[in-house]
Amino acid sequence: MTAGVVAEFGAFLDDFLPRDYAENYQRYRRDVALRREYQAAAFDEGWLIPEWGRDEGGRNLDGPQALAVKLLGAQRRVPRLLNIQGAGVAAPAIRAFGTPEQRERLLRPAARGDEWWALGMSEPGAGSDLASLRTTATLVDDVFIVNGQKVWTTQADEARWCTLYVRTDPEAPRHRGISCLILDLSTPGVTVRPIRTAGPAIESFCEVFLDDVRVPRESLLGPLNGGWGVAVASLEHERDMIWINTWLETNRALDPALRAPEITDAQLVKLGRSLADAEGLRLTGLRTAAQRWAGISSPAWLTLKLLGSESVQRAALLSLEVAGPQALVDPAIFDERLESLGATIYGGTSEIQRDIIAERALGLPKGRS
């Protein structure tokens, strides 16, 4: 059953991808048109989020089947979605928390990549400590008046929509007074300013200023003051996609080392460690998914973000080392290294991940002193 579905997806990829895709992957990797076409075609055929129902644009696959499809996609290194957080974070959140009207209007274009999304979470004073966010939204006659600032907002300059986390109850304790609004980024009062990144990042990075921005009440996503739940659920929703992506990125970062004409024993030891990282990541992802399907409760999946991001970094560092002077003329190598540095920061820093593991997996007391 699963094998048949996977073979069908493989046939779709054979049909869609250019013949020289694998050989010229480094070039195709940055081919914006191909990436856009891939997302639309994969969605139209039900392969992009295959676990969704057929009426939503999926194939109604069960967990193991959907995971098998995604793994094959990673093995074949399918084109990266142009706006990952749209299909990967915003769409599942809209699907889980949205009103029928919101789902009808927003779900399909988000998943297909026709409308891009930004995630309005971090603020200058609220990074890892997201619950301290200070952007306010005051409800006046069924309209939220929003004031504040977001930062590190990926692709806000190109996105149509933003899931904007705002404080709607200033009296409530930190987590309890936050709501999630669906912000149309073309609304008056929204100013988006790109931030230059250290290297040629694949996605842009912005700050967003909000001055008396009017958001209609029906743009509330989830319950009023229930935004924390929306944030947690939407970040955990795609836990398989997160490790699959970092697994792919780790393998990609290892390519130059694996293909190097020369390599020292010391570098081979590091390569062995990176192979263990990649395989350990894949097997932990599969093992924890299998546990989930079997109804076995295990916190091991909490390690996937930390392991994945550190695996990518170690692999990229190794390939830079193995390349020697070649890194000065091959743009893929140092860029990969620079890009990898974000992995242990975005989506919850490694320090926060260790806190989460210690508290939720090991049962250690809360505290950061």
Next chain:
Amino acid sequence: MMLDWTLLAPDEDARDLAGTARALFRTLPGASAARAAIDNAAARAAIDNAAARAAIDNAAARAAIDNSAARAAIDQKDGAGDGSSAWSALVNAGYLDIAVPEELGGLGRMIDLVVVLEEAGRSLLTAPLLPTVLAVQTQVAAGIHRPETRSEPAGFALASGTVVGGRCFADRVPVLGGVDAATLTLVLRAPDQAWVVTLDGAADGVEILQTETLIDPSRPVAVVRLAGAPGRDLRPLASAEVDPVLARARVCAAADLVGIAAGALEAAVAHARQRQQFGALIGSFQAVKHQLADAYLAVERARSLTYGAAVALPADPTGLAGGATTGEPALSTRDSRLAYATAAEVAVQAAGRFIQILGAMGVTFEADGHLYLRRAHQMTSLFGAPDDHFLAAARMAWAAAGRDESVGRERVAVPSAGAAVRSTGEVGR
């Protein structure tokens, strides 16, 4: 090859087995017996010294012996039982039969054996389960297994040596479980050839040079010389066949080490959850919790690699036909090395963190930290440091990638027998 992922989450059978094993191992000699064994060894060493020096020391050494004997007796009163009854309990539970082919009287899968060995490592079991399992599984892989081997403790070793006319020669081989073993199973390597051989422990030409060795006397290692000892069962191997033959033993060693690591980590976490300093539980300090989180991640990674390697082993354990030139043995060989290397590394790491987090108590004899550390280092001393295995696994993958330009489309392709040097150069032997 597509992995059946469902096997990565041990099913109800395996979990039941693990639960029963854990309960049984709690009643068998473990940490206290390990301490007594170390004590005994130290005391005997002291006697040797003392005999050469002064009688006063002798008295102290005897006192130490009495002391440890008393402790061992307390253990027995607690239902610990002596060594031979512990061994019978393991045989009766059928643990030696797991992952042995049915036609040889075995039953169950490698994943079942892995979860049992993990529990044995966790409980610091002193009975010779691991050496016997390593011997049995290596015999199975080499196609020379005799079911009766499973009823008596066996020793296991990897060594340099040679076989001439059915007679075995090797000098000073450290044999895990080699003290009082009924049989010894050795993988002997010469420069261009290798053998898996099973010998009678009492055969002519098997000389036990030393019955007491350091690091972990609770799982004794004997130093043995083979001076023309007749091999009872013998399987010659081409050099390239050694690696795939050892894959099963490596997975078993990895399982033991994952258990050791998990046991040390659990003990460290338990301490961090009750010890207070500066008016707070020390487990609330990030400097402590991040160390433990890293160890947890490493335990889970090693466990995943071990389960993955167990599931990836070729269905036919003796399927060496074509040996290293067919895909499955090559991949499972690489996977077994990665599993062993990560498990060995985390066992050492977790034991070290446990000792650190206990504070001064950590360096005392009465705390369990050194027991886990001894186990972990005994294994790496016998079966290789993690880096050696990372290096070998990487060499396989690197050599394969040099030949296969489709890297990334599939898992690492198949290396041909013995080749580890890319044709373009001599670097990276």
